[in-house]
Amino acid sequence: MSARRAFIAVVLLLIVVPAVLRLFLVPQRGFGPDELEHSHFAWRLLQGQLPYRDYFDHHTPFFHFLLAGLFARRDVTASAEEAIAALFDARRLVWIFGSLALLATALLGRAVRGPREGLLAALLLGNTSVFLWRAFESRPDVPAMLLVTLALLLGVGGFRELGSGRSPMTRLLASGLALGSAAMFTQKVLFFGPGMALFSLLLFWEPRLGVPRARRVEAVAALGFGFLAPIVATLAYFTAHGALRAFVECNLLVNTRWPGLPARDFVFLVLDEDPVTVSLCAIGVAMGLTRPDANGLRRGEPFLVLAFLSAVLGLLVHPAVTLHYFLLFLPLAAVYAAAALVALADGLTRRWPALSTDVLLTVFALAISVLPAVRLRETFARGNWSTLQGLRWVMANTAPWDTTLDGFSGLGAFRPAAFYHPFVNSHTRYVMGAAEVDAMAASLRSGRVLPRIAFLDNDLREGLNPDALAFVEKHYSGIHQEPIRARLFDAGLGFWSDEGPRPLGWVRGAERRPHVFVGDGWRVPMEEDGVAVRRTRTRRSVLLLPLRRPRDGRLALRARADAEAMPFAFEVLANGRPLGRAEARAGWQEYRVEAPVAALRIGFNAIVLRFDPLQPPEDRRTELAIEWISFEAL
Secondary structure, three states: OOHHHHHHHHHHHHHHHHHHHHHHHOOOOOOOHHHHHHHHHHHHHHOOOOEOOOEOOOOOOHHHHHHHHHHOOOOOOOOHHHHHHHHHHHHHHHHHHHHHHHHHHHHHHHHHOOHHHHHHHHHHHHHOHHHHHHOOOOOOHHHHHHHHHHHHHHHHHHHHHHHOOOOOHHHHHHHHHHHHHHHHHOHHHHHHHHHHHHHHHHHHHOHHHOOOHHHHHHHHHHHHHHHHHHHHHHHHHHHHOOOHHHHHHHHHHHHHOOOOOOHHHHHHHHHHHOHHHHHHHHHHHHHHOOOOOHHHHHOOHHHHHHHHHHHHHHHHOOOOOOHHHHHHOHHHHHHHHHHHHHHHHHHHHHHOOOOOHHHHHHHHHHHOOHHHHHHHHHHOOOOOHHHHHHHHHHHHOOOOOOOEEEOOOOOOOOOOEOOOOOEOOHHHHHHHOHHHHHHHHHHHHHOOOOOOEEEOOHHHHHHOOHHHHHHHHHHEEEOOOOOEEEEOOOOOOOOOOOOEEEEOOOOOOOOOOOOOEEOOOEOOOEEEOOEEEEEEOOOEEEEEEEEOOOOOEEEEEEEEEOHHHOOEEEEEEEOOEEEEEEEOOEEEEEEEEEEOHHHOOOEEEEEEEEEEEOOOOOOOOOOEEEEEEEEEEO
16 A cells, blocks of 8 residues: 555545544433523524514524524424434534534535645644534534635635636635524634635736636625625525514624623633644645735635634624634644645655654644544543423423523423523523512512522522512422422412322323322323323322321322223332232223322422233233322312
């Protein structure tokens, strides 16, 4: 095998193998709250709501519309397992975007520097810590990264056609469309704007280009028209739905005052994680900053340099920098780094002719891939079990119309939020202002807003004012699964009674009645015989029954057993203490067991139904369909 073929094979393996391994991370890697936030916004779209008008969001909408279309294939509202599968679907979709971004980076590097630079650019991009951490998480920056890279590739191709006398309009129109669409995935793309504007001025006035001024105007017009088309179409859509003002307020005005960390912290993090790539990129950019000759102008070199510098300098004025902002210009940075790496290898071979450039590049590629391989291996250690369990518990214990109060945990991703701002944390508190924060507290106290569940993490603690925080801490109790807090009684509104039926199914109008929560061993709520029920699922099904004043009483269940499942019996336990045993009877029945005060406690009581088939189950479902449970004082 020749040195060139060995170089190509090694680099392709170093690109493809980690990319495939990242696909296996999809169902294992822990979730960032951003991912659940975007999933919540997509779910709100599925409910027929409009962003900015019906709920607060400060991201442009294309990604959420894309996710909504993906989620529509599954019953994400009723089934926790379907909702979790949808989250993984979203990650796989974004993994495709990230993988295509690697390919687009290789094509961009090949087009502007050469085939070796293209391969190395894709490798360097895939090796960066930011790409490893973020490029398969369901976030809009990843498809935006792909679109920006395609826009640069098409734009350079178009300006080269312009310089060679061919018509560039199709490429430049497509380039503008890609860039404008990227801006509708994330408005951070607008930081490329100043560089594009400078290049347009250069294109207008540079006399060495040798292209008639009219054709230059047409080229810039094609690029500009393509860029504006998806933006204008999006604005027209929100105008037609009466939400243009809200769109502008949330996507532009709010973001200008959004509190965030300074860019310095993120820049130092990138420098610390990827010093080799950053150093090579700096060298490559310096090589491209020389004043281009006429041929360089015709090749569109300033288009790339000005776009890159505009995005990088945007860090100086970005009001709230995030790590994933770097994804937008990392592909171009990788191209410059690859060009510097090839130039370094060429320089060494010129000094020592016995060396082979391809062999040197192969050694470099292997060396710079060791640390990323270690990082990739370490990412498998960050699991998502607790998040998935939290999502399951929340969906099992809330009807599709029950609201939740969240700081930024995202555990209520597939349930409505209590307020216009779905996430109440220090950032949203800052942009809301004191009056709106106080109004939230008043809504909680008055019962106008009555969340069934609150996620009391540090984010929510920082977002609520002291009055609202004290209210949540008083009326919401932990279920031994942080940060979930369930509403214990009536939040001080006076409707609570320990006695009376508490439905297990989804019953509208029962939000201000005594309630019960479910633990392990239950199916998704359904209807049977026109009655809202919940079926037991295993030999042990757990309920959490809130009692404000325990006393001697009786627990009653209204339940239906299937005739073909007979015979079977079940035992009822309260807080680990056996209360009684009953043999199931076919059809709807009421089952009662005595519940002495000694077996009960104030707050949540763990009621366990333990099933015992009287004959070996032969493909029979030993289950009860339960309509309600009640406590009756004696």
